[in-house]
Amino acid sequence: MSDSLPSPRRRALAAAGLASLLGPLPRTAMSQAASAPATPPPAAPVPDDPFRWLEDVQGDKSLAWVRERNAASQAVLGTRPEFEPIRRELLEVLNAKDRIPAVTRRGAWLYNLWQDEQHKRGLWRRTTLAEYRKPQPAWETVLDLDALGAAEKENWVWGGAVALAPEYRRCLVALSRGGADATVVREFDTVTKRFVDGGFTLPEAKSEVDWIDADTVYVATDFGAGSLTDSGYPRVIKRWKRGTPLSDAQTVFEGQASDVSVSVGIDDTPGHERTQFYRATDFYNRKTFLLPHGAEPKAMQPLDVPDDAVVGFMRDTLLLELRSDWTVGGTRHPAGSLLAADAAAYLKGERRFQVLFTPTPTRSLSGRIQTRDHLVLNLIDNVASTLAMWHKTPQGFVSVPIEAPTPGSLGLASLHDPRVPKDPLANHYLLTYTDFLTPDTLYLGDTTAAPQAPRERLKQRQPLFDATGMRAEQRFARSKDGTRVPYFVVWPKGAQADGRTPTLLYGYGGFKISLKPWYSGGFGRAWLSRGGALVIANIRGGGEFGPAWHQAAVKANKQRSYDDFIAVAEDLVAAKVTSPRHLGIMGGSNGGLLVGATMVQRPDLFNAVVCQVPLLDMRRYNVLLAGASWMAEYGNPDLPAEWAWISGYSPYQNVKPGVKYPKVLFTTSTRDDRVHPGHARKMAARMLAQGHEVLYYENIEGGHGGAADNEQRAYLQSLEYAYLWQQLGPAGRGG
Incomplete structure (x- = not known):
């Protein structure tokens, strides 16, 4: 997850x-030289790193170390009594036939990539809306990834497709080896269901392509x-x-x-x-x-727009979503606002706006879609989704009421295709609803319908676990600087606030990503149904309360994310939801940095740490794969002034011998070409050298998601849950 x-x-x-x-490739000597300033600032000193050899991703010595650590961890976790039952249950969840197929409209077709036990890498397939409405739609296979990989002796993983409108016959298909961000691009014909001889092709790289016309493309590679x-x-x-x-x-x-x-x-x-x-x-x-x-x-x-604004167009209208305060024409528009202007007039210098959304302390804009005649806003209010809608008229936008399920999470996708003449779906959209204990439901909506008119329910998942007796509640912790930090607790059946409930605390806290309620068959079966409580922390650095909530915990203030996470953990203990003996933390990617930093700062609070595809060496993160692209979030460790505050939390530099840390589980992927697997490798190696207990598992493929197919996902997650029950269940280590 x-x-x-x-x-x-x-x-x-x-x-x-x-x-x-799509992500980046490793930086080259040429590009580094080209970017150097004429008079570079003095760099922060780089300490000796005896484990840098583990940054050699495919090196024989590195992979031998990986296989040795994998075997040791598998011997401990793969033999636990929980492992195999959980693996079977998770695989059943991942391969469930009643999963709602996520679809992308291309003309008359709805396309979907489907993976199950027979199609591990997936079928790229399509159907019509009329068929999709049925309980068992008839799907037409367009491309079989497993068959293609077998025929070409390649480990192909789906990387997406860009189709040429309005016929959508020709597609530029991206195929990844083993799940990496780097892809091979090949032109494909969806009618003949064959790759086009002599068509557009690109070798493996982090490429971007888009159609200009049938014989011309834009390419960045x-x-x-x-x-x-x-x-x-x-x-x-x-x-x-x-x-x-x-x-x-x-x-x-x-x-x-x-x-x-x-x-x-x-x-x-x-x-x-x-x-x-x-x-x-x-x-x-x-x-x-x-x-x-x-x-x-x-x-x-x-x-001429603010550099941090998100720019969009709706026919003749310019839309600006602000990420910082903007004063224009004598009016101040706060960060998080959505503004509309006449596009032609704006380009001529006019600065007249209609305000479509203004944030409040609890209410923020999470996303938006456009149908032909309407703009639908997906809002977050106290970490619960709501909707707002505007009707586009020649005179401007008019607010119209819209209702939606509450208080969980809503997802929106427009079905409007402006290139289809007299588009029958011009004002239609897809709406999903879910919460922690309610399986996903998919609705077909019409923005021209009356607010009280029921949406057509297209699909509804059957429960993946028995939620009888479970409950979810929102609580608030008080962070170090006094900020109220919301979090959710999902209680298992029969649990009481006696400090003995095995509890898993999950967080992310970066890049303005919001953690709203969601339904997880994996958490439900492997954790909640077995008596564990799940806690989701909405810490600063995320986007739950708009740009200000995110910007409060970047660069010099990144420590606030960790303070918030620690505050939630302390609140759980104070309220006797759990105790340090039974409390574990989990996070991936930026969340891996979160749990790594928190573990190093407060090892007394936790008895388990699942650190997934993490950043951990913040001294070198900016020179490893995509790291340089995230300096706006963390800062530049090569500048002494910025390294001064990065060094205060960088887990790799702060872990010490002689400190009692919880036994930690690191997971990553050899094929992760976004966050370098060297982060997890080096941290595990350093902790082992310092005498700490460490478990480590690296999937040899799988990319930044950690796994390339459902079997790999189930196996990896089962190792994680077996570890959590080992640490937090009745037989775990005392704290």
Whole structure:
């Protein structure tokens, strides 16, 4: 269940309604040299690191160490009595036939990637909405990933597809070896169900591609020396014509080596066609440029908007979601606001806005979708989802009521395709609802319907565990500086506040990612149903209360995330929800840094630590894989002034011999090319050398998600749960 560090590509394309998990390549000597300032500041000294050899991801010595540690951990955890029953139950959950297939609309089709016990890597398949409405839809297989991998003797994992509208016949399919972010791109025909002979192809890299027309694409990839940023992302975007070598592609946009990334978003709404290019100068700031439809690259113009605003268009309307306060035309708009302006007038210099959302201390904007005539906002109010809706008229936006299930989490996806003439789904959308004890339900909504009109229920999952007698509640802890920090407790059946309940505390606290209630068959079967309590901490650094909640815990103030997490743990103990003897913590990626730092600072509070695909060596994180792209979150450890506060919490530099730490479990993946597996490797090696008890498991494939298929996911998670029951159950170590 580990959260992933988001890629700057996903952040940069949010305004265009696109999503990708593409990440960076390791930085090159050329790109580092190109980004160096004329007079570099004095660097913070780098201490000797006897375990740096473990950063050699595929080195024989490193992999021998990994296999030795894997075997030791498997011998301890794989033989526990909980392991095999939990593995079977988790695999049953992951392969369950009543899972709601997540779909993407492409013209007349709804596409889905489906994995189960027969199709471990997945079927890319499609059906119609009429079929999808049925309890058992008829699916048409478009591409069988398992069969393809067997035929080509490759370990292919699905990496996504970009389709050419409005026919959606031609697709640029991304295939990953073993689940890495780097992909091979190949053109595919969804009618013949074959890869196109002589079609567009790219070798393995962290690439971005998008269609301009049937014979032309934008491509950003590793073009050779100097073409990547310091973060390892493409620095150059080119226009590539069919039938010509990639070396002949025309450069249309360039960023600087010191940027995080460049990206492109195409809006091909008829009558409002435009292309946006972005230079992400750091993870939260970007320069936006507009290229009018059909114009040459020299006609590209910068868009005068705040660098940290999220920019979008709805036909003739410019939408700005603010990440910091902005005073314009004598009016101050607070961070978290959503503004609308006439796009043509704005480009001519007019600064008149209609305010569509203003945040409050408890209410923030989590996301939005557009149908043809409406804008639907997904809001968070005290960590529960609500909706708001605006009707777009020639005179502006008019607020209209909309109702939705509450108080859990809502998900929205528009079905409108502006390229489909007389689109029958122009004002339709998909809505999901779930909470900790309620399985997911999927509805089909219509923004033109009356607020009280019931939505069509398309799918509903059957319960994956018996929640009878369980309950969920929201509580608040008081952090070190007095801030109220919300958290949820999901109680197992029959549990009492007697300090003896095995309790798992989960957190993330970074990159403005919100942890809202969700339904988990894995937690339900492997933890709650066996008598464990689950706690979700909504600490600063996340996005639960908007930009200010996130910005309160970045860079010099990152320690606040850890203070908040510690405060929640202390509150759990004070309220006798649990005790240190029975309290464990879990987090992945940035959450792995969270639990690593918290373990080092307060080892007395916990008896178990599950540290998944983590950052841990914050002295070198910025030179390992995607690390440089996250300096806007953590700071630059090469600058002495910034290393001064990073060094205060960096787990790798702060773990010490002679301290009684809980036995920790580190998990990572050899194929994680976003967060370097060296973080977990080195931390485990250092702790072992200091005489601490450590368990370690590294999946040889699986990417930043830690696993490439359901069997691997079930196996990895079963090791984690077996460890948690070993540490927190009745037979665990005393604290």
